[in-house]
Amino acid sequence: MEKHPRLNPRKRPTQKRSQATVDDILEAAAYILERDGWKGFTTNAVADKAGVNISSLYQYFPNKESIVLELRRRHGERVQECFTAPKGRVPAGATLRDMLHMLVEAGVREHRVAPALHRIFSEEIPSSAFDAYPAWEAHMAREWAHRMRPLFRGVPHPEMAIFVAQTVGHAVVHEAANRRPELLKSPAFIDEVVTLLERYLRRDASGRH
Amino acid sequence: MEKHPRLNPRKRPTQKRSQATVDDILEAAAYILERDGWKGFTTNAVADKAGVNISSLYQYFPNKESIVLELRRRHGERVQECFTAPKGRVPAGATLRDMLHMLVEAGVREHRVAPALHRIFSEEIPSSAFDAYPAWEAHMAREWAHRMRPLFRGVPHPEMAIFVAQTVGHAVVHEAANRRPELLKSPAFIDEVVTLLERYLRRDASGRH
Amino acid sequence: MEKHPRLNPRKRPTQKRSQATVDDILEAAAYILERDGWKGFTTNAVADKAGVNISSLYQYFPNKESIVLELRRRHGERVQECFTAPKGRVPAGATLRDMLHMLVEAGVREHRVAPALHRIFSEEIPSSAFDAYPAWEAHMAREWAHRMRPLFRGVPHPEMAIFVAQTVGHAVVHEAANRRPELLKSPAFIDEVVTLLERYLRRDASGRH
Amino acid sequence: MEKHPRLNPRKRPTQKRSQATVDDILEAAAYILERDGWKGFTTNAVADKAGVNISSLYQYFPNKESIVLELRRRHGERVQECFTAPKGRVPAGATLRDMLHMLVEAGVREHRVAPALHRIFSEEIPSSAFDAYPAWEAHMAREWAHRMRPLFRGVPHPEMAIFVAQTVGHAVVHEAANRRPELLKSPAFIDEVVTLLERYLRRDASGRH
DNA sequence: TATGAATGAGCGTTCATTCAT
DNA sequence: CATGAATGAACGCTCATTCAT
Numbered sequence: 087m088e089k090h091p092r093l094n095p096r097k098r099p100t101q102k103r104s105q106a107t108v109d110d111i112l113e114a115a116a117y118i119l120e121r122d123g124w125k126g127f128t129t130n131a132v133a134d135k136a137g138v139n140i141s142s143l144y145q146y147f148p149n150k151e152s153i154v155l156e157l158r159r160r161h162g163e164r165v166q167e168c169f170t171a172p173k174g175r176v177p178a179g180a181t182l183r184d185m186l187h188m189l190v191e192a193g194v195r196e197h198r199v200a201p202a203l204h205r206i207f208s209e210e211i212p213s214s215a216f217d218a219y220p221a222w223e224a225h226m227a228r229e230w231a232h233r234m235r236p237l238f239r240g241v242p243h244p245e246m247a248i249f250v251a252q253t254v255g256h257a258v259v260h261e262a263a264n265r266r267p268e269l270l271k272s273p274a275f276i277d278e279v280v281t282l283l284e285r286y287l288r289r290d291a292s293g294r295h
Numbered sequence: 296m297e298k299h300p301r302l303n304p305r306k307r308p309t310q311k312r313s314q315a316t317v318d319d320i321l322e323a324a325a326y327i328l329e330r331d332g333w334k335g336f337t338t339n340a341v342a343d344k345a346g347v348n349i350s351s352l353y354q355y356f357p358n359k360e361s362i363v364l365e366l367r368r369r370h371g372e373r374v375q376e377c378f379t380a381p382k383g384r385v386p387a388g389a390t391l392r393d394m395l396h397m398l399v400e401a402g403v404r405e406h407r408v409a410p411a412l413h414r415i416f417s418e419e420i421p422s423s424a425f426d427a428y429p430a431w432e433a434h435m436a437r438e439w440a441h442r443m444r445p446l447f448r449g450v451p452h453p454e455m456a457i458f459v460a461q462t463v464g465h466a467v468v469h470e471a472a473n474r475r476p477e478l479l480k481s482p483a484f485i486d487e488v489v490t491l492l493e494r495y496l497r498r499d500a501s502g503r504h
Numbered sequence: 505m506e507k508h509p510r511l512n513p514r515k516r517p518t519q520k521r522s523q524a525t526v527d528d529i530l531e532a533a534a535y536i537l538e539r540d541g542w543k544g545f546t547t548n549a550v551a552d553k554a555g556v557n558i559s560s561l562y563q564y565f566p567n568k569e570s571i572v573l574e575l576r577r578r579h580g581e582r583v584q585e586c587f588t589a590p591k592g593r594v595p596a597g598a599t600l601r602d603m604l605h606m607l608v609e610a611g612v613r614e615h616r617v618a619p620a621l622h623r624i625f626s627e628e629i630p631s632s633a634f635d636a637y638p639a640w641e642a643h644m645a646r647e648w649a650h651r652m653r654p655l656f657r658g659v660p661h662p663e664m665a666i667f668v669a670q671t672v673g674h675a676v677v678h679e680a681a682n683r684r685p686e687l688l689k690s691p692a693f694i695d696e697v698v699t700l701l702e703r704y705l706r707r708d709a710s711g712r713h
Numbered sequence: 714m715e716k717h718p719r720l721n722p723r724k725r726p727t728q729k730r731s732q733a734t735v736d737d738i739l740e741a742a743a744y745i746l747e748r749d750g751w752k753g754f755t756t757n758a759v760a761d762k763a764g765v766n767i768s769s770l771y772q773y774f775p776n777k778e779s780i781v782l783e784l785r786r787r788h789g790e791r792v793q794e795c796f797t798a799p800k801g802r803v804p805a806g807a808t809l810r811d812m813l814h815m816l817v818e819a820g821v822r823e824h825r826v827a828p829a830l831h832r833i834f835s836e837e838i839p840s841s842a843f844d845a846y847p848a849w850e851a852h853m854a855r856e857w858a859h860r861m862r863p864l865f866r867g868v869p870h871p872e873m874a875i876f877v878a879q880t881v882g883h884a885v886v887h888e889a890a891n892r893r894p895e896l897l898k899s900p901a902f903i904d905e906v907v908t909l910l911e912r913y914l915r916r917d918a919s920g921r922h
Numbered sequence: 923t924a925t926g927a928a929t930g931a932g933c934g935t936t937c938a939t940t941c942a943t
Numbered sequence: 944c945a946t947g948a949a950t951g952a953a954c955g956c957t958c959a960t961t962c963a964t
Contacts, residue, residue, distance in 0.1 A: 103964095104429065107927080125421065129956075130955080210421050211421065212334065214334060249478075254491065257463065262462075282459060285498065286495070288938075338937075349939085351945060541842075543839065560870065583855075665905065668909060671884060675883075695868065734949085756933075766949060766950080768949070886948065
């Protein structure tokens with residue numbers, strides 16, 4: 087926060103043309119990251135690919151990192167919709183399994199949005215490249231946890247269980263997306279993940295429900 | 296094979312002094328990666344920190360990547376011991392829970408070996424920096440899967456379950472190590488993870504065991 | 505004349521608003537030069553500080569140098585007044601000392617006009633940035649020299665003496681302004697400088713007068 | 714001192730070859746500064762002119778400014794000799810005029826050492842480019858002042874007179890060197906300057922001596 | 923006329939790697 | 944063998960200036 091002069095975009099583009107320029111830059115940035123990795127992600131390469139002058143790039147982004155950050159922010163917004171959309175639709179008498187199903191499906195949808203971007207953010211970019219992480223994920227996670235907790239059964243350490251469940255849910259969908267993309271399309275896979283979590287969070291009964 | 300000129304150490308150091316030099320370089324490499332991240336990981340920095348001349352470094356490593364690769368290889372060896380050691384001791388009538396317990400504990404031990412290195416390999420180094428991953432993990436995983444599979448109960452898609460269980464087990468320990476290190480010391484945590492996996496892989500009974 | 509495309513203001517602003525814009529630009533230019541030095545003196549910074557669009561700046565000034573040149577010209581005008589004003593008032597029977605006094609006081613006043621600007625022009629701006637120096641100083645100097653020369657006594661090389669006296673007078677006031685600003689307020693200082701010059705230009709008598 | 718990472722040379726060249734490289738760089742730097750001014754003084758231009766790789770330049774100098782600083786330091790050393798050499802030879806019964814003569818001649822010699830460098834340091838390089846000025850000049854000036862002061866006659870404010878005399882002596886030689894180089898060769902000029910100072914510092918007598 | 927957007931040329935600096943002693 | 948010296952190829956970023964509405 088101190089070392090990096092700025093991470094936010096430098097200039098809010100007001101006209102249509104500059105909006106398009108910024109979009110072009112971000113699109114090119116995603117393309118380059120995907121194709122050449124973090125190593126090939128140079129501002130000149132991005133500008134070239136975007137078809138804009140390098141100076142134009144720097145009129146909207148104060149430095150290299152801020153480009154990725156904006157990319158991540160935009161991606162985050164689209165991702166968030168996957169989770170906020172179904173939340174409103176949670177019916178009154180929803181069971182834990184219902185809610186888990188919703189969440190896992192949301193996670194799968196999330197990874198379908200832009201799988202390449204997802205891989206980039208999670209595996210390609212060294213975490214040290216960014217100090218400031220926005221915490222929108224944490225906020226959302228807390229909300230869901232709050233809703234589901236009363237439905238736990240026989241869980242000795244609910245706090246720990248929430249950490250475990252969240253980590254597990256996120257990781258298994260993420261790994262499937264990256265290593266076994268075909269799984270994401272299979273309803274059986276979603277069912278398996280839901281079962282994993284349900285049986286972990288409801289230890290009173292053995293069968294379903 | 297074409298793109299990467301060489302990744303193996305250039306010269307197998309046979310003499311003691313050379314051995315020590317290589318060790319110094321690797322130690323320095325780990326230190327630099329930990330302190331300055333991938334971005335600060337320059338061959339000159341490593342050589343300086345190791346107290347060896349940059350040209351000497353290039354006598355033992357053909358390029359920058361090969362240093363990290365060797366670091367990873369050595370780390371892998373130590374990690375593997377965590378898993379191979381207990382395997383020999385699996386008693387004849389071991390239950391699934393016993394085996395899961397062994398594995399999870401091994402995973403925890405693994406992360407205690409060199410947590411900093413672990414974080415570096417999983418988060419700091421862009422995956423694109425290395426194409427060639429040795430498959431020792433996969434081999435070990437298959438072996439354990441083969442042992443535990445007969446003990447599954449009520450699992451409709453065993454192959455998928457193995458993928459899920461492995462992914463989940465690995466991820467939860469890893470995340471705990473990186474974000475909640477205190478959890479690794481708690482037996483309750485290990486128990487929770489074991490329970491998570493056991494209830495997933497044995498769906499006939501509800502309670503413990 | 506070939507190398508420097510243009511140095512004069514591009515457009516003589518006739519309307520009031522244009523006049524104000526030009527003034528704003530010059531004021532901002534002085535501010536930036538003072539605060540950030542020649543290195544920070546960029547056309548964009550000046551335009552920003554002046555609150556005018558960069559393109560507007562280029563409507564009134566053909567290039568960066570011309571801004572400084574105009575600043576210098578305006579400063580020169582104000583400075584000149586310090587010297588032209590008293591000239592008219594030189595009484596008929598004025599002694600050399602009287603005239604030297606007038607000049608030194610004028611020099612001191614000159615440095616009080618805008619000391620910051622003075623420092624900028626003499627120390628901050630590389631002399632190579634401007635080849636074309638207007639010669640108003642030389643003209644004025646010649647005039648004064650012509651008046652005082654008949655009052656010299658015992659000066660073997662009057663031409664050389666004029667060069668020495670002018671250089672010395674200018675330098676000592678200038679240095680005082682930049683390094684010992686408090687001196688400029690002291691009448692004793694002015695007296696000392698006058699004495700220095702008088703005793704140099706009138707070598708017949710030892711005491712004052 | 715805080716803003717500039719370093720101003721001192723980066724690496725003390727130990728071998729002959731690198732010594733020569735450093736000398737080449739400094740020589741080229743002087744040449745470029747002289748020919749193209751501060752504006753044309755780019756590290757690439759210096760390296761090119763010196764016939765060394767730009768990276769070699771940065772192996773010995775941490776940044777652009779440090780090159781000029783080292784140039785100035787070396788120049789300062791040679792200049793200092795002009796003043797320290799005669800000091801030892803001041804005879805016991807030396808008059809003020811003798812000492813002034815020595816000093817002015819030293820100043821003239823100083824400007825003959827490398828007049829181009831002198832002009833560069835005093836006029837071409839913006840003062841803001843360097844924060845830290847070594848104070849060797851001040852030290853030497855104090856020493857001489859201490860020697861000459863007892864010989865003052867009729868000087869009402871000796872401290873002020875020292876400031877005036879030093880400023881004046883320095884400036885007139887400097888200006889002569891830059892604007893009327895032919896003067897430096899004329900013994901009459903030196904005599905004039907000495908007379909200027911002597912009559913200022915000894916106000917008891919009118920004639921010479 | 924004034925403004926937002928754009929740009930070419932280039933600058934300071936780094937770094938993986940090799941040469942020469 | 945080990946070391947100091949050297950280097951080519953970029954890279955991130957800036958700035959004076961112009962274009963297009």
